[in-house]
Amino acid sequence: MPTHEKINYVEFPSSSLEKTKAFFAEAFAWEFTDYGPEYTAFSNAGLDGGFFLAEQQSKPANGAALVVLYSSDLEDTLQKVERCGGTVVKPVFSFPGGRRFHFTEPSGNEFAVWSDREK
Template sequence: MSGHEKINYVEFPAADLAAVKKFYAQVFGWVFADYGPDYVAFANSGLDGGFYRAAKQSTTVQGAALVVLYSKDLAETERKIVAAGGRIIKPVFSFPGGRRFHFADPHGNELAVWSEQ
């Protein structure tokens, strides 16, 4: 159920929808529903959303919001990201409350993963 005036959905650009579907399913276990040739929705991610066909990427350098995922095992999640074709763009660093790293998906969208440890 959606909360009134709460964040409900997030969308990312992607030129190759098949590649991002494969990446996020392999690394994070997300599931997808296609809505025509230019849009795919995802679920099982903590916050539902989608990918729309576009050439641009979502990166913090360009002023985009940063979506941060949680992991119980930061090193294992990092390994899975790299094995699936993702790229680490900010190595693991500490911050008050934990550690995190930033990665780019196969399209170049920047996300981060954090853990308390």
């Protein structure tokens, strides 16, 4: 049940819905529901959302918000991201409270993964 005046949904551009869906399904076990040829909704991601067909990319350098996922095993998640076709754009680094890395998925949208656990 959506909560009044709380973040409920997020949308991202995708230049290839099929590649984006395949990446997130394999790397993070997200589930998808297609709504026509230019939109797919995702679930099982912690926050529901969708991808719309477009040539733009969501990147913090362009002013977009950075979506950060959590991992209990950062190195395993990094290997999975690379194996599934993602590109690491900021290798693992430490910050107060943990470690993280940034990656782009096949359509070029940037995400990060963090962990509060040491290696």
